[in-house]
Amino acid sequence: MKFNKIIKIMAVLLLPYTSLNLVLAQDVLQVDVNDAYAAPIPIAITALQGNSSFLLSGESMADYGRKISQVVSADLVRSGLFKSIDQRAFLSKDINILRPNFKDWRAVGAQDLVTGSIILQENGRMKVEFRLWDVFGGTRIKGLRYQALPKDWRRVAHRIADAVYRRLTGEKGYFDTRIVYIAETGSYTKRIKRLAIMDQDGKNHKYLTSGKNMALTPRFSPTIQEITYLSYVNDMPRVYLYNLDSGKQEILGDFDGMTFAPRFSADGNTVIMSMAKKGNSDIYAMELKTRRVKRLTKNSAIDTSPSYSPDGKKIVFNSDRGGSQQLYVMDENGRGIHRISFGKGRYATPVWSPRGDLIAFTRQYGGEFYIGVMRTDGSGERLLTKSFLDEGPTWSPNGRVLMFFRKKPYDKKGKGGETQLWSVDLTGYNERQIHTPRDASDPAWSPLLR
């Protein structure tokens, strides 16, 4: 009997990867959480209760239930908007996942509660359910069921976290996402730079290139399956496409000068980039289907780091045409160029937010580097971070969090120089390091996975 079951599970585990099936339960009522940012919401996340099915690894579904609840908790806490109540403080020992004892949860200060279950089915897929409860109202406010292979348990956890985040903040989540970045190794003068990819929380880390050719500035396609980046193949810096499914790379276009600073349009149909020739860098857009190239700027200044607005109608870029490096906005056809940044110092690496209302940038001023945001007309500038070297912001897909890289200075003994990924909330609070196996730079956030 048992042996039979294991065989069945084995067979199903060998099935090719298929995407998660999402079965929606019901939304019950809306809760106003406008004041959620003032103080973190105290939430109790219980371990999903598992049946006694074991996987070949020896882990039970109860083990998976615990692991999933830990990842959900870590995601929500990292957002800075939630406080996860320590499971050791829970009063209820036997948690009724369908009828929680709200009195016990009120007593430990929980405002919200997550319960759930996890079952390994005959087809080898896990059936994962969770319910989100409003402890004070004593009502269920969200419930979802997922079907997934055990190996995708982290993605299930991130999607539960996204659903809880969305229900309680009113904004889309960003946990079921990935980060592509540049992994750095080697000495200061002989740095090896490779493309690498990982989940948003640093897990499932993988190198994509060998490091033979220096790789820089990767960016995600909104369709997720592709990355555009800069690679020095045969000492020729050019923009490349990297397909995540096939692992294949191809050069983008046939330019007789350096191409760099690539970025996809929000619909994924166009890559915008700079081309440098004879000491002059201008901005070009390439339609991917036809590979047709359109030159958008024609100015003796350095025009680079272009980024489309989400509707594709505007482009923000940086240029030193006014004497120092500042931010400019133009129409998609290159017309109507106007300057939007007027502060002291230099402005660089502008990135249009996915919501369309803000532009994130790097600012250099007084020997320091800052990550900041401004409205698209340049008003309302706010600086969120400051250090010796902060550079290259990338937006979480919901436009709430910015990731960037920070390099520490060297001391007189040559120590220091650590280069790491950091994130900061749009409010300027909740600055956190994203841990990577080695030094890291040039992060790019994926859209929500599907």
Added chain:
Amino acid sequence: MLKLNNGIKYTLLTGAVLALTACANTNKTAIEKTPDPVVVPDQDTNPVETGVVDELPIADYAMGSQEHLDDIANASLVYFGYDRYDLTENARSSLQLQAKFLNEYSNVNFVIEGHCDERGTREYNLALGERRANAARNYLVALGVDSSRLSVVSYGKERPLSMSNHDQNRRGYSRVK
């Protein structure tokens, strides 16, 4: 005028280098000779041979090589100001030596690398490095070097020479190809 001036400089510098190398060589020879082993008189029939000295080359690199260019008053390197790509008087002098070098070794081509310090953003620095490399290239062409012998590549801030001395990182480097 300027050309002539620097021509003289070049000659002087090369002369100085030659003199130094020569000195070094003399010293070397002397050192090699000092620990003379005790000559065991073997047979009178063979007269002691002296005076046969191999002429050592003036430098231990091939003429027209990267080492040669590096050796000529460090002529392979030119330096730039912060966020600048205009050529300083020193940079022009180095480039004049490079032009002379290219003139002398007609089979040599250059890849001119443009570099920046890390006190700028990555993409802007790639563009700035390209500007710097081209500033050097254009000057060489103005000095009469055939442009087909010169190519450029920008490394932005990716290939620094020094951790702390950013002046050394803002540079153009002519690589012999």
